[in-house]
Amino acid sequence: ELMASLQSRLQVLWEERELVLLEARECAEWGEELEATVRDLCKPNEFERYLMFIGDLEKVLSLLLCLSSRLARVQNAMSTMDGNADAEEKQSLNERHKLLSRQREDAKDLKENLDRRERVVSGILAKYLTEQQLQDYQHFVQVKTSLLIEQKDLEEQIKFFEEQLENLEQSIP
Numbered sequence: 001e002l003m004a005s006l007q008s009r010l011q012v013l014w015e016e017r018e019l020v021l022l023e024a025r026e027c028a029e030w031g032e033e034l035e036a037t038v039r040d041l042c043k044p045n046e047f048e049r050y051l052m053f054i055g056d057l058e059k060v061l062s063l064l065l066c067l068s069s070r071l072a073r074v075q076n077a078m079s080t081m082d083g084n085a086d087a088e089e090k091q092s093l094n095e096r097h098k099l100l101s102r103q104r105e106d107a108k109d110l111k112e113n114l115d116r117r118e119r120v121v122s123g124i125l126a127k128y129l130t131e132q133q134l135q136d137y138q139h140f141v142q143v144k145t146s147l148l149i150e151q152k153d154l155e156e157q158i159k160f161f162e163e164q165l166e167n168l169e170q171s172i173p
Helices: 002-041 044-080 087-128 131-171
Strands: none
Touching: 002 044, 002 087, 002 131, 044 087, 044 131, 087 131
8 A cells, every 4th residue: 555655646746847847848939039038138248148147047046956856865974864874974973074074155256146147147138138028037036046956855755756666665574
């Protein structure tokens, strides 16, 4: 029953992931249309700033989400460790925790820098785009961000349930 329940939950998550991937493709098409508009209206150096921001948006968010996920797994491993765990394993987890915490703080700094760059890009676009086009750009950035977060969350849930199912299968003789 537990295995069937896990498999059912995984099926639902896989279907959700497919829907999010479809939305991400639609968002990418929307982004291409927006990019063409920006290319036509802005100066080449301004267009480059726009492209760099959009490219870095995905990279920085993915980095931040990945580091947060890895840090959560390490914290979970640390919290489930009992008093019998060897000192070397505890030390290793503590070092990984410190490293991931520092890396996540660095990623947060990158995100703050990205937020400043987004304000600069918005200022540039405000000179060229209509109010509706500017709102569309801002909405595009929000949708792209939320889809990245949703996609990463689904991937983590799928990974978790797959691991649970695998552990359960291995525990049954």
